[in-house]
Amino acid sequence: MYRPTMAEIDLAAIRDNLGAIRACIPAWTQVIGVVKADAYGHGAARVAAVLEQEHVPLLAVATPDEAVELREAGVMTEILVLGHSPPDFVPFAISNNVTLSTDAHATTVMYAAAAGAGTVRLHYKVDTGMGRAGVLADTATDQIMRSSALPNVDIVGLYSHLASAESDLDFTARQTKRFADIVRDVRAGGLQPAMVHLANSAGIFTIHAPPLDGVRPGILLYGLPPAASLAQACAVQPSLSLRTRLEVVKALPTGHGIGYGRTFITGRPTRMGLIPIGYADGYPRSLSNKARVIVRGHFAPVVGRVSMDVVAIDVTDVPAAVPGDPVTLIGQQDGLRITAVQLAELADTIAYEIITGVSKRVPRIYVDRRP
Numbered sequence: 001m002y003r004p005t006m007a008e009i010d011l012a013a014i015r016d017n018l019g020a021i022r023a024c025i026p027a028w029t030q031v032i033g034v035v036k037a038d039a040y041g042h043g044a045a046r047v048a049a050v051l052e053q054e055h056v057p058l059l060a061v062a063t064p065d066e067a068v069e070l071r072e073a074g075v076m077t078e079i080l081v082l083g084h085s086p087p088d089f090v091p092f093a094i095s096n097n098v099t100l101s102t103d104a105h106a107t108t109v110m111y112a113a114a115a116g117a118g119t120v121r122l123h124y125k126v127d128t129g130m131g132r133a134g135v136l137a138d139t140a141t142d143q144i145m146r147s148s149a150l151p152n153v154d155i156v157g158l159y160s161h162l163a164s165a166e167s168d169l170d171f172t173a174r175q176t177k178r179f180a181d182i183v184r185d186v187r188a189g190g191l192q193p194a195m196v197h198l199a200n201s202a203g204i205f206t207i208h209a210p211p212l213d214g215v216r217p218g219i220l221l222y223g224l225p226p227a228a229s230l231a232q233a234c235a236v237q238p239s240l241s242l243r244t245r246l247e248v249v250k251a252l253p254t255g256h257g258i259g260y261g262r263t264f265i266t267g268r269p270t271r272m273g274l275i276p277i278g279y280a281d282g283y284p285r286s287l288s289n290k291a292r293v294i295v296r297g298h299f300a301p302v303v304g305r306v307s308m309d310v311v312a313i314d315v316t317d318v319p320a321a322v323p324g325d326p327v328t329l330i331g332q333q334d335g336l337r338i339t340a341v342q343l344a345e346l347a348d349t350i351a352y353e354i355i356t357g358v359s360k361r362v363p364r365i366y367v368d369r370r371p
């Protein structure tokens, strides 16, 4: 590794966050570990291995290829694919303990046909108001019951997804009620799916009903609140830090432009520092002239445009700064802290996009505080 830019992943923080989530839910409720999008940028194989050690019974990914990646990495825990799987994935799923989501009777018929002599395990996804995939609530019970009569499929789960668990408690309550009615009707019809689940990270705190058999936290496992209003809800700590080192320090006279478009003009004799990270690493260009970084116990502002490979910072007020100094863009250093949530606000997005956006060019370095 010749470039010092890296994402530092704290596996002990993820383990602690899992413990904190478990402390927030009843003892009978299981955590389904959401490790889609490369475990929100943390590296799915390593995170899944930690969750497996901690006896998380089910991992959730978005795509069939993400499930394949985990199996190739040696992860054994059952995996649920939340998104769509094509029927030709069914044989792999059957022989590799991968459970698929189905969203309609017609889809389930296709999966049954693709199962050959095997049995494909399915979770039925119900649309209680999200308006994306899933069988619409009004016909859900009928379709689920018809699907359950098919050979070669085993409906082992039932779930729905909340549209605005962090912001609209009335709508969340309506979705919760619709889902509970379907669960009741399906059970009355004689189907007993073992894993009924509804809550994402926000829903763990905002659903006013028992959290069912499972909850599906993603962002909370990685130590970030699903929304600012829930920042205090559960004692979690961020598990991803973005770090690099100062590469160049250079004196610029007053009136000198910095970077593409000359969007920053020095207003004083300036010591400009360059750090080897850019938007191709997932540091958003929209942070140009807005964000700051930590150097030698100070916040140093980003000056000029964020380029593809480099960012300029103003270290005039950090006179001791020299090339080689550690620089933190997300995380803690020298008693100071920058969070993905803060960067998201500056970049007009959400923390989810900041952490999943850290690109492949950035090596992930794993640390684990515990022995």
Ligand SMILES: *Cc1c(COP(=O)(O)O)cnc(C)c1O
Pocket: 034, 036, 082, 161, 199, 200, 201, 202, 216, 217, 218, 219, 220, 226
């Ligand atoms: C991504 C996802 C989650 C996790 O959401 P968080 O807000 O990160 O907790 C849960 N359920 C489904 C269906 C998802 O797609």
